[in-house]
Amino acid sequence: MLTIDRLTKRRGSALILSDVTFQARPGRVTGFLGPNGAGKSSTLRILLGLDRPTSGTALVDGVPFERLPDPLRTVGAVLDGSGAHRARTGRAHLSWVAAAAGIPRRRVDEVLAEVDLTGAARKRVGSYSLGMGRRLGLAAALLGDPAALVLDEPVNGLDPEGIRWMRRFLRERAEAGHTVLLSSHLMGELAEVVDDVVIINGGRVVEQGTLAEVTGAHRTLEDAFFALTTGARGDAR
Amino acid sequence: MSAYSGELRKLxxxxxxxxxxxxxxxVPAVVGVLSAVSTSSAIANGSKPEAGPDLGYQELAFGVAGAIVLGVVAASSEYFTEGESAGSGRQITTSLTAVPSRTRFLLAKVAALTTAVVLMSAIATGITLSCVQAVVGDHAHALDGAAATRVPGVVLYWVLTALLAFGITxxxxxxxxxxxxxxxxxSVVTVTFLLSKVTPLAVYFPDLAGMRMFLTEVRVPVELSPLTGGVVMAVWVVLLLACGFTAFTRRDA
Amino acid sequence: MTTVAPTRARGSEFTRSSRAEVLKLLSLPATLLTAAGSLLVSAVLAVAFATAGRQGSTGTASALDIGLAPIGYTQAGFIILGVLAATSEYTGGQVQTSLTVVPRRVLLHLSKVVALVLIAVPTALVVVLGGLVVADLVLGDAAVVPPFGDFAVGVGGAAAYLALTAVLSSSVATVIRRTIPAVAGLLVYYFIAGPLLRDRTAFAAYLPDTAGYGMWFHSGAGRFGSLSALVGTGFVVAWVVLAVAVAAVSFRARDA
Structure with missing residues (x-):
């Protein structure tokens, strides 16, 4: 269970997040949706202890991320990019992550196979395509077989086949009882995957509920999204 | 012209x-003042008859580090991706789509870099030499008749060094x-100066040669005139820039 | 889904994190290139110093003094090593991965220091001994071989100075976060501002470069700064501790 409670973040005079509150529950895929710059990444970064909130809390199973006894086995995270230095090989990257978390080395080969990077494991990350980099990030997140996954724009950079694979993968994780929280600005790609929806715009949560509740009277989630986000900020898209 | 102002803005x-x-x-201003203070107290207590001819200029030879950093940054900022985690956000791709001719792109960069270094060295020289003159007074040679050729020598030395750094980068x-x-x-004892102890050919390294344009006391085995020194350094710079240009235009961005 | 052995992580968190940081440094090609470059520069300069020493222009043919003289320049390699160890985190968003695996930032920072020391000390020993061997070979019969005690103190002091310089540089780079500004600032300090201040001001004796002079430049200890080798070492260590602490506080307080 991921609990975001009254999160506010200021950078200088800019208000990045204002009173953001929502939860991501086990066994469900929670979609965190909003236009670029709405505050999705900032929220996820605070949840993962990368950025500090001005006020409010973000907890993993009731505990701040920094105090988790075994973070990599609790939450797997993929933020933008690969999260790997371009001069290292994919395998070397996963090896140090495994070493830091005390995870056996054989697990590195397992996750490489799982994201279909076995063939590129000895190549430098700098030579990877955008999609390969994303899959390497996912491999690192899966090393500890965590109970929760946090993914920032998971379908960015993936080809159509990769997007399909990702959707199936996320459903399987949720059905196995895991928590999945993903952010996206692409509605069409996500409507089929998510159970719960949180829509953020201009640093504020403008709507949340199950997929059916949020879609409501609108024809699709996409229509609902545009109605909510353009209405709240008043800028035409 | 628009490429030039674009590069200047980027810098x-x-x-x-x-x-x-x-x-x-x-660096040259602070160190120049420190040297001038110790020189003028040496003159006052009679241990030195007058200030050395290179007081002030010697310090400007160290300040060239600023020009080195400028030359390196002008080239490396196109390739470095730190700070942005997105996969291949290297500026070079944007730059080359904005100015498709690579040679024109580089010439604009060289022109912008030269402008910046001329400005920087002129300010540094003005401040350093007038501080030295103010502290040491009549005993200083900083602004005597020879300054008319030595000051342009400093500016040229800084520009050439920045271009050298740019070409190597x-x-x-x-x-x-x-x-x-x-x-x-x-550094205070340069590597090329050390090498001049091993072989006299070391005086033809760009820094040792170029310094002749404004320093009179360089203790190396072969003396070069200011003009020869400047020409030797310029030849180095042209060669290295040519190599850098060739590598840059032939290589994938 | 494959399953992971349900065992808890082995070893203490600090040990694991330090081991991971060593793996990180070793799998970075720049680490090996920097180490190899330092060794090469050390050897080339040892030839230059020894040639000059044979001609008597340095006034001494002590194999130890001449063999250690290149340290003045090869410290650049250790400055770069330290900077890269810190700034490589900010390439490709690696720091995000590091902090999601080891979220306790002070612990992560200290394990980075440990890993850097574990890499820098053996590298420094190789670089220092390399310079000494080359100097001895070039000097040949002219070499004045020092007693073993002096030799051990000289090598140990030089290697310790280089490793401490790497740690100091990595702390500065942790605050600056970007490679080129950190390398430029440190090199300008160590090679230009530092030596110029050394000759002109009294307080320079307490700065990390001049205070550390006595750790490796034995016959020159009196000439550069007023501190004895031991007191000088104390000042360098104090600077390093201060720098590590400032970097840890900054790393902890800022958004990653």
């Missing part, structure tokens, strides 16, 4: 460039190596 928007200006102006596509080589070689 001034880099924080490292302002740090380079700070180094280039502060184009070849290495990495700023760390040229920074290390060139800053080490601006």
């Amino acid at each position: 001034t928007s880099l924080p490292s460039v302002w740090a380079a200006f700070a180094i280039g102006i502060a 184009l070849l290495t596509r990495n700023g760390v190596v040229p920074l290390a080589v060139l800053v080490l070689n601006t």
Whole structure:
């Protein structure tokens, strides 16, 4: 269970997040949706202890991320990019992550196979395509077989086949009882995957509920999204 | 012309460039004042008859570190991706789509870099020499008749050094190596000066040759005139820039 | 889904994190290139110093003094090593991965220091001994071989100075976060501002470069700064501790 409670973040005079509150529950895929710059990444970064909130809390199973006894086995995270230095090989990257978390080395080969990077494991990350980099990030997140996954724009950079694979993968994780929280600005790609929806715009949560509740009277989630986000900020898209 | 002003704008928007200006102006000025103070007390207590001819200019030879940083940053900022985690956000791709002719792109960069270094060295020279003159007074040679040729010598030395740094960085596509080589070689006892103890040919290294344009006391085995020194350094710079240009235009961005 | 052995992580968190940081440094090509470059520069300069020493222009043919003289320049390699160890985190968003695996930032920072020391000390020993061997070979019969005690103190002091310089540089780079500004600032300090201040001001004796002079430049200890080798070492260590602490506080307080 991921609990975001009254999160506010200021950078200088800019208000990045204002009173953001929502939860991501086990066994469900929670979609965190909003236009670029709405505050999705900032929220996820605070949840993962990368950025500090001005006020409010973000907890993993009731505990701040920094105090988790075994973070990599609790939450797997993929933020933008690969999260790997371009001069290292994919395998070397996963090896140090495994070493830091005390995870056996054989697990590195397992996750490489799982994201279909076995063939590129000895190549430098700098030579990877955008999609390969994303899959390497996912491999690192899966090393500890965590109970929760946090993914920032998971379908960015993936080809159509990769997007399909990702959707199936996320459903399987949720059905196995895991928590999945993903952010996206692409509605069409996500409507089929998510159970719960949180829509953020201009640093504020403008709507949340199950997929059916949020879609409501609108024809699709996409229509609902545009109605909510353009209405709240008043800028035409 | 628009490529030139674009490059100038790019340079001034880099924080490292302002740090380079700070180094280039502060180092010779502060050290120059310290030297001048100790020189004038030596003159006062009679241990020295007058200030050496290179007081002030010697310090400007060290301030060239600012020009080195500027030259390296002008080239390496195109390749470095730190700070942005997105996969391949290297500026070079944007730059080359904006100015498709690579040679024109480089010439604009060279022109912008030269402008910045002329400005920086002129400010540094003005401040350093007038501080030295103010502290030591009539005993100083900082602003005597020879200054008319020595001051342009300093400016030219800084410009050529910055271009040298720029050319090497184009070849290495990495700023760390040229920074290390060139800053080490601006140290109090330079590597090239050490090598001049091994072979007299070392006087033809660009820094030792170019310094002749404004320093009168360089203790190396072969004396070069200011003009010869400047020409030797310029030849180095042209050669290295040509190599850098060739590498840059032939290589995939 | 494959399953992971349900065992808890082995070893203490600090041990694991330090081991991971060593793996990180070793799998970075720049680490090996920097080490190899330092060794090469050390050897080339040892030839230059020894040639000059044979001609008597340095006034001494002590194999130890001449063999250690290149340290003045090869410290650049250790400055770069330290900077890269810190700034490589900010390439490709690696720091995000590091902090999601080891979220306790002070612990992560200290394990980075440990890993850097574990890499820098053996590298420094190789670089220092390399310079000494080359100097001895070039000097040949002219070499004055020092007693073993002096030799051990000289090598140990030089290697310790280089490793401490790497740690100091990595702390500065942790605050600056970007490679070129950190390398430029440190090199300008160590090679230009530092030596110039050394000759002109009294307080320079307490700065990390001049205070550390006595750790490796034995016959020159009196000439550069007023501190004895031991007191000088104390000042360098104090600077390093201060720098590590400032970097840890900054790393902890800022958004990654």
